[in-house]
Structure formats: C-alpha cells, structure tokens
Amino acid sequence: MxxxxxxxxxxxxxxxxxxxxxxxxxxxxxPRPLLARVNAVAVLLAAVDGGAWLTAVLRTGPGPVCAAVTAVALAGVRVGGRVHRRRLWLSWLQDLPRSVTTAALAFALVTGAGLVSGMDSASTAAMQEVILLAAVLSEGVRPLVFAFGRWARRRLRRxxxxxxxxxxxxxxxxxxxxxxxxxxxxxxxxxxxxxxxxxxxxxxxxxxxxxxxxxxxxxxxxxxxxxxxxxxxxxxxxxxxxxxxxxxxxxxxxxxxxxxxxxxxxxxxxxxxxxxxxxAPTRRPAWWVKRAVETTLAAAALLLLAPLIACCAVAVALESGFPVVFRQVRVGMDGRTFLLYKLRSVRPSAVDDSQTRWSVAGDSRVGPVGRFLRRSSLDELPQLWNVVRGDMCLVGPRPERPVFVEEFSAVHDLYWARHRVPTGLTGLAQVHGLRGDTSIADRARYDNYYIANWSLWLDAKIIILTVGELLCRRQR
CATH class of the missing domain: 3.40.50.720 (NAD(P)-binding Rossmann-like Domain)
Known part of the structure; x- marks a missing residue:
C-alpha cells in the first residue's frame, strides 16, 4: 500500500x-481532453428536452416573450435538478420522480412570473400549456433514450x-x-x-x-x-x-x-x-468567474486603499527604516513558488532568517507599528498585488514558506493536498481563528474541506466572516 x-x-x-x-x-x-468527457446520454436527454420545448412552442404559439420565459424556467430547473446528469444506472423509472418534480417547479415558476408581471390570463395559460406539453413530450421520449444508452453500452461497448x-x-x-x-x-x-x-x-x-x-x-x-x-x-x-x-x-x-x-x-x-x-474546483466554469471577480476586486481595492497603504509604509519607514515592503518566497498551487509582498513589521537584523524562522507572539524585533500592522492585518494589503498578478486568490489556503511546507507535509496527513488550488489572502482556517502560531493539522483539515466543498457562495461567506473577524479583532 x-x-x-x-x-x-x-x-x-x-x-x-x-x-x-x-x-x-x-x-x-x-488531463483528458474535453470531448473525451462528453457523455452521449446526457447530451441526448438535453436535446430531447430542447426538442420537446420547441415542439410545444410551435404547437401552442405563446408569443416570443412567453416562449422565452418558459425556456428560461425549464432550462433552469432541469439543469439545476440535474436531469441531464451523467449516470451509470440508466433507469427511466428511477429518474421519473426527479423529472416530474422539475417540470412541476417550472410550471410553478411560469405561473408566478405571470402573476407578478401582471400578464393577462391568456398569456399565463399559454405558458402553462407549453410547460405541460413539453413535459409530456419529453417523458414520452426519455425511456427510449435510456434504452438506447443501455443497448449502445452492451452492443457497441460505448x-x-x-x-x-x-x-x-x-x-x-x-x-x-x-x-x-x-x-x-x-x-x-x-x-x-x-x-x-x-x-x-x-x-x-x-x-x-x-x-x-x-x-x-x-x-x-x-x-x-x-x-x-x-x-x-x-x-x-x-x-x-x-x-x-x-x-x-x-x-x-x-x-x-x-x-x-x-x-x-x-x-x-x-x-x-x-x-x-x-x-477539481479549478476545472469548473465557476472558477473562472471567481478569478475574474477577485482580480477586479483586488485591483479596485489597491486603488482605493493606496493612501492607507502609503500611510502605513511611512510609519514603517519612520520606525525601522527601509525597505518598507517585505518580499518572501511562498509555495503556491502545484508546489510552484512565488514572491509574496507584505509591509515589513519586523525590524531588520544582520542575519535574514525570515525563510526558516517561525513567527510567534512577543517577538522582540516587532515594534509598536509592526504590532499594530499585524493585529489589524494591514501588513497584508500589498498581497492584493499578488492577487492581481495571479499568484494568489482572495480566498484560498494561506501560502507558506518552502521549508515549512516540507516539514509540515512530512508530519501532517494531507497537508500537501492544500496545494491543489491557488493560495489565498484569507481562508476558511483563518476565519475560524487559525492564524499565527496555531494548529497546523487543523489548518490542513479546514483547507482540504474548503477545496472539497468549494463554491462561489463559500468564498463569499469567507469574505464576510473575514470582515467580521477584522472588525471584532480591532475592538478587542
């Protein structure tokens, strides 16, 4: 083993x-090419739904606006209900409750849309008829698709x-x-x-x-x-x-x-x-949405916070001189290294041990300005530039130095697996209090949980919790 x-x-x-x-x-x-991952049965089921909707529209003639509403309602609930999902067990009876439920939800949606928008009763009835007819036509053909899929797998070895x-x-x-x-x-x-x-x-x-x-x-x-x-x-x-x-x-x-x-x-x-x-989260279309949104937010935040960053830099220079920006090698996605930027919070010394020395509370080299920057996390604002550059994301596992990555990977199970996604400015572990000198094993578990359950909503929730954590920390 x-x-x-x-x-x-x-x-x-x-x-x-x-x-x-x-x-x-x-x-x-x-990785396997995209076409190799396309499932023929799933494509046929989607085509059947599309054909059933088109036939129902041509049969009832509800008008372009009503037709568009029914298309959005049907497509939304059928895709959200994973009616066209890839599957091993091709059973129409097993899938029938899910299919009927999504059709009923689409019927309810178009009915509600008609009532809210003030449509006349004839238009609402036409949309309802489209949904019902499309559902009947689709269910009439779906057993044939499942039967064809089973036959193709047995006879054609598809x-x-x-x-x-x-x-x-x-x-x-x-x-x-x-x-x-x-x-x-x-x-x-x-x-x-x-x-x-x-x-x-x-x-x-x-x-x-x-x-x-x-x-x-x-x-x-x-x-x-x-x-x-x-x-x-x-x-x-x-x-x-x-x-x-x-x-x-x-x-x-x-x-x-x-x-x-x-x-x-x-x-x-x-x-x-x-x-x-x-x-893998990075292979989903939503990941590109995450990347686009985070890059835009990071760039906007850099512009808005530039005066604050400048003030913090002046304070660092007055306390301990130059340079005010601290550069450190960190490990990112797939083990690739990058330069992380921070405002310097530690007074410079004759020997640079920043790559191998673990930061702990009470470090005598940290002055009043440095302690304030660390406590308020203002020292991490330059990392917004790392987000714009693509080295990091706003949300993800926090990056660590190579020597500690090697050490923690040898001791803690699945610490190495955190690097399946880009690192982040904040993460699930950090909003649960795992900052500074805290449990590495707990951090690894939180980070791997984040990757396994990643969604745009989870990212939004972590950002909201991060803001709350910063505000509460400043009041303590």
Whole structure:
C-alpha cells in the first residue's frame, strides 16, 4: 500500500510526504481532453428536452416573450435538478420522480412570473400549456433514450474506461461486475490493489503496482472507482486526488455500502452504491468567474486603499527604516513558488532568517507599528498585488514558506493536498481563528474541506466572516 500511495502522490504534487524523498519528477500525464468527457446520454436527454420545448412552442404559439420565459424556467430547473446528469444506472423509472418534480417547479415558476408581471390570463395559460406539453413530450421520449444508452453500452461497448483502486476481494468483485454488466457504462482496464487483503488472481485487466497516474493516462481511463480497505486507507485518498487532477470521474464505494440509501450524488453499479466525488474546483466554469471577480476586486481595492497603504509604509519607514515592503518566497498551487509582498513589521537584523524562522507572539524585533500592522492585518494589503498578478486568490489556503511546507507535509496527513488550488489572502482556517502560531493539522483539515466543498457562495461567506473577524479583532 505504501508503494502505491507514494507512486500516486509522487506523480501529482511536487511536495514531500512522510517518509518520501524530497526530489521527485513532475507528472508527465496530461488531463483528458474535453470531448473525451462528453457523455452521449446526457447530451441526448438535453436535446430531447430542447426538442420537446420547441415542439410545444410551435404547437401552442405563446408569443416570443412567453416562449422565452418558459425556456428560461425549464432550462433552469432541469439543469439545476440535474436531469441531464451523467449516470451509470440508466433507469427511466428511477429518474421519473426527479423529472416530474422539475417540470412541476417550472410550471410553478411560469405561473408566478405571470402573476407578478401582471400578464393577462391568456398569456399565463399559454405558458402553462407549453410547460405541460413539453413535459409530456419529453417523458414520452426519455425511456427510449435510456434504452438506447443501455443497448449502445452492451452492443457497441460505448463504455468509459475505468481503473479500480481498492482492497483485493472487493475491488476484484467490482471489476467482474463491470465486465458482466456493461450496460452500466464502465469498462475496467486496470486494477490497483490497496490495503492488506490479497488481490484476486485471474482478473482480465492490467494490475497496477506502480505509478497510478501514469497508468490512468496510458490506459486512457476516464473513471476511477475507489473501494477503501479500511477506516483510513491513505492510498484511496491519494488516488482520488490524482484522478481529480487528470479530470477523471471519481466514484467511491462507501464503507457501509450495504446500508447506503439512494440519494443525490449516489449512483448504482448493480447492488453497489457509488458516490460521485466533485471534480477539481479549478476545472469548473465557476472558477473562472471567481478569478475574474477577485482580480477586479483586488485591483479596485489597491486603488482605493493606496493612501492607507502609503500611510502605513511611512510609519514603517519612520520606525525601522527601509525597505518598507517585505518580499518572501511562498509555495503556491502545484508546489510552484512565488514572491509574496507584505509591509515589513519586523525590524531588520544582520542575519535574514525570515525563510526558516517561525513567527510567534512577543517577538522582540516587532515594534509598536509592526504590532499594530499585524493585529489589524494591514501588513497584508500589498498581497492584493499578488492577487492581481495571479499568484494568489482572495480566498484560498494561506501560502507558506518552502521549508515549512516540507516539514509540515512530512508530519501532517494531507497537508500537501492544500496545494491543489491557488493560495489565498484569507481562508476558511483563518476565519475560524487559525492564524499565527496555531494548529497546523487543523489548518490542513479546514483547507482540504474548503477545496472539497468549494463554491462561489463559500468564498463569499469567507469574505464576510473575514470582515467580521477584522472588525471584532480591532475592538478587542
């Protein structure tokens, strides 16, 4: 298991782990192209909905405004309800409650829109008729799409190539289930055993004992199925991160899978429930929205706060001389280093130990101005320039110095995994009081939680909490 774990992580992040040599090669594998990740059944389901809406509009003739309202309502609730999602289990009856619920919600939305906007009853009725007719037409065709998808998977082998990582007997049974039931859309091409259980012999797939990331790319796998062997199977966690970085779909078999109910994010491979893990945040369209918004906000903040930064710089110069801006090497996304800018809060000394000395409260080199800058976080305002440059984000795991990254990665589980996303000016750990000389293990857990649950709303919430933390700290 240790060899598999080292191979996975060594091929994904250039940061040291426990018991692992610091020097390692970079990952030669490239993420899967976008077209390779397009799911035909999902596209057909979306096309059926579009065709059903168009037919209903042509049949009822509600007018351009009413037609646009119905299009927005239907598209919004169907996409939000994940009716066109990628899935393993192609069952119309299983999906029918979700589909009917989204149609009912679209009906309610157009009804409410008609009442709020003051439309006449005829226009509102026309929109309602479009929604009802489109729902009936769509449900009439969706069973055929599911049947066609199952047929294509069985007869044409239109399946996604999959690698199974997990304990011996359980992982082997997953491989055999995929081979015997191709209608679930997974074609196993590799098996990487983990845990202490012996791997079953005679599986008609390649056994992977080395670099998992390289094997995934070489085998052209688009899905990685994880079957944990125990309560804390580190190789499984590392495999999930490696799969994310290659843009693969990641499915996890829960420990108590016999008791796992169906629900959002849970799919089925015969009797096995598989939980879909969210993809890497940096691969989502919303991440580009985050980047655009944060760059704009950082640039605007630099302009607005320039007088305040100048005043702080003058105070630093009067207390301890020049330079007033402190530059320090920090580790960012994928282990790449960059220069971080801060207002200097520590008096200069004959020996520069800033890269290896941990900052603690009560440092005698910090004067009154420096203490005020640190307490108010004004010393970090120049990092807005790092955000504009693209070195950092406004929200993300806080960057650390290379020597401490190496030290913490060797001691704390998954500290290295924080570097899957760009670092930030503030983060989830910081708004929970983890600043300065506080628990590194807690910081790593908060940062990895942030990455796993990232959303634009989570970023907005962290910014709001940061403002509150700054205001409350100034009053203490």
């Amino acid at each position: 240790t060899e598999l774990r080292d191979a996975i992580v060594g091929a994904t992040l250039p940061l040291p782990r426990r018991g692992r040599p610091a020097a390692r090669r970079r990952n030669p594998a490239r 399946c996604d190539r999959a690698v199974v990582v997990g304990s011996g007997l359980l992982g082997g049974d997953l491989v055999r289930t995929m081979l015997e039931h191709p209608e679930f859309g997974l074609l196993p091409v590799g098996f990487a055993p983990s845990g202490d259980a012996a791997a079953p012999a005679g599986l008609p797939v390649e056994r992977i004992d080395g670099d998992l990331t390289e094997a995934i790319a070489r085998l052209g796998a688009g899905t990685v199925v994880l079957a944990p062997a125990g309560d804390r199977d580190a190789a499984i966690v590392d495999a999930a991160i490696g799969a994310h970085r290659l843009g693969c779909v990641t499915l996890v078999l829960p420990h108590l899978f016999e008791l796992c109910p169906d629900g959002p994010g849970v799919d089925r491979l015969r009797s096995y429930p598989l939980v879909w893990l969210g993809g």
